[in-house]
Amino acid sequence: MTIHQSLPPLTDAGSLPSDAMVQLITPTGARRQNPVFDPWVASLTPAELRGLYEDMVVVRRTDAEATALQRQGELGLWPPVLGQEAAQIGSGRALRHDDFVFSSYREHGVAYCRGVKPAQVTPVWRGVAASGWNPYDVNMAAPQVIIGAQTLHAVGYAMGVQNDGDDAVAIAYFGDGATSEGDVNEAMVFAASFEAPVIFFCQNNQWAISEPVGLQAQRSIADRAPGFGIPSLRVDGNDVLAVMAATRVALDRARTGGGPTFIEAVTYRMGPHTTADDPTRYRPQGELEEWRAKDPIARFAAFLTEVGILDDAAVAAVAEKAEAVAMELRAACIALRDPAALTVFDNVYAEPNSTIDRERDQYTRYLAMFDDGESDGAGSAAASGTAPAAASVTEGMDR
Incomplete structure (x- = not known):
């Protein structure tokens, strides 16, 4: 655990070495007592503890299904979350409904916690929509592909909440590599300067695509935040209880006027960066097996079994639920249809915009070149969403 500066209500915790971290459940499932974070x-009731286990199992199963869909040609790309379930579920379930999430492209577990439906997860990755859900329905912004940009959005939202006199909190999720982006550092400057009620939640999964975390920080990433005047916590990101406790601490601090907190959740990306990546080309031999022994689901299941909260019947029921959700995701994905070409211009701005109108007109005339001569100017290709239109949507996603 690293606690820099006074981090209410942790004033009695002191400051520990940067290589230590908050851990309440060991990799073998043993419960570690911690007077600061245990409260x-x-x-949490037995039902709530089982719920955390169910969440992680469901997210892992749907993640595997989405990966399979990409391999089968039903999705253009998919960023797996395998291994990071505890970091996402522990933090996601700590949030209130009126808190607002600003995520990167890998927070499928957080989206599940916010109430995003399986049918809403895949449209972006199939290239048929710019977002799968209305952010205000679930208080979670559309996934951000531009690395680190969501931290600026989170701080801006938090400053707005602060000006409104509300006690909701914004939380930004990003990876270890994003901490080297200017946007993240600029966001922390603003957050510290204005004491914004925001949490910077870094999932240190050890690899920024093919670059190891050692190229992002020589010690812990949590060490960076104090330079901006932001207290930081380092937590075992594969321990769902520790993550929840740390997130609740940061939420309480933000709600009571304490300002921003930085959380580094130390976890591991067991799969590829995306389905376009091959991690065997850059990971050291044996590293994956070392982290498999710290699996977030296995350790939590061992703990719940030991305390009599999880039995074979409960495990089977959870597995059945996970399978049902995965099949719902598959059916929804396969049922997706390419949108009409000109819908790419819809909802770009809330009000009419001359630039969008001009671009729509230019694209309409371009599509008309692929018609059979019966076009009325809008072009049948534009109406049907044929090859040129579908390609344009997908290419836009790639950029």
Whole structure:
């Protein structure tokens, strides 16, 4: 655990070495007592604890299904979350409904916690929509592909909440590589300067595509935040209880006027960066097996079994639920249809915009070149969403 500066209500915790971290459940499933963080999860009921286990299992199963869909040609790309379930579920379930999430492209577990439906997850990755859900329905912004840009959005939203006199909190999710982006550092400057109620949640999964975390930080990433005047916590990201406790601490601090907090959740990306990546080309031999022994689901299941909360019947019921959700995701994905070409211009601005009108007109005339001579100027290709239109949507996603 690293606690830099006074981090209410952790003033008695002191400061520990940067290579230490908050851990409440060991990789073997043993419960570690921690007088500072235990109170933040002490109220969890057996049903809620089983719920955390179910969440992680469901997210892992749907992630595997989405990966399979990409391999079968039903999705253009998919960024797997395998291994990071505890970091996402522990933090996601700590949030209130009126808190607002600003994520990167890998937070499928957080989206599940916010109520995003399986049918809403895949349209972006199939290239048929710019977003799968209305952000205000679930208080979670559309996934951000531009690395680190969501941190600026989160701070801006948090400053707005602050000006409104509300006690909701914004949380930004990003990876270890994003901490080297200017946007993240600029966001922390603003957050510290204005004491914005925002949480910077870094999932340190050890690899920024093919670059190891050692190229992002020589010690812990959590060490960076104090330079901006932001207290930081380092937590075992494969321990769902520790993540929840740390997130609740940061939420309480933000709600009570304490300003921003930086959380580094130390976890591991067991799969590829995306389905276009081959991690065997750059990972050291044996590293994956070392982290498999720290699997977030296995350790939590061992803990729940030991305390009598999880049995074979419960495990089977959870597996059945996960399979049902995965099949719902598959059916929804396969049922997706390419949109009409000109819908790419819809909802870009809330009000009419002359630039969009001009671009729509130019694209309409371009598509008309592929018609059979019966076009009325709009072009049948534009109406049907044929090859040129579908390609344009997908290429836009790639950029």
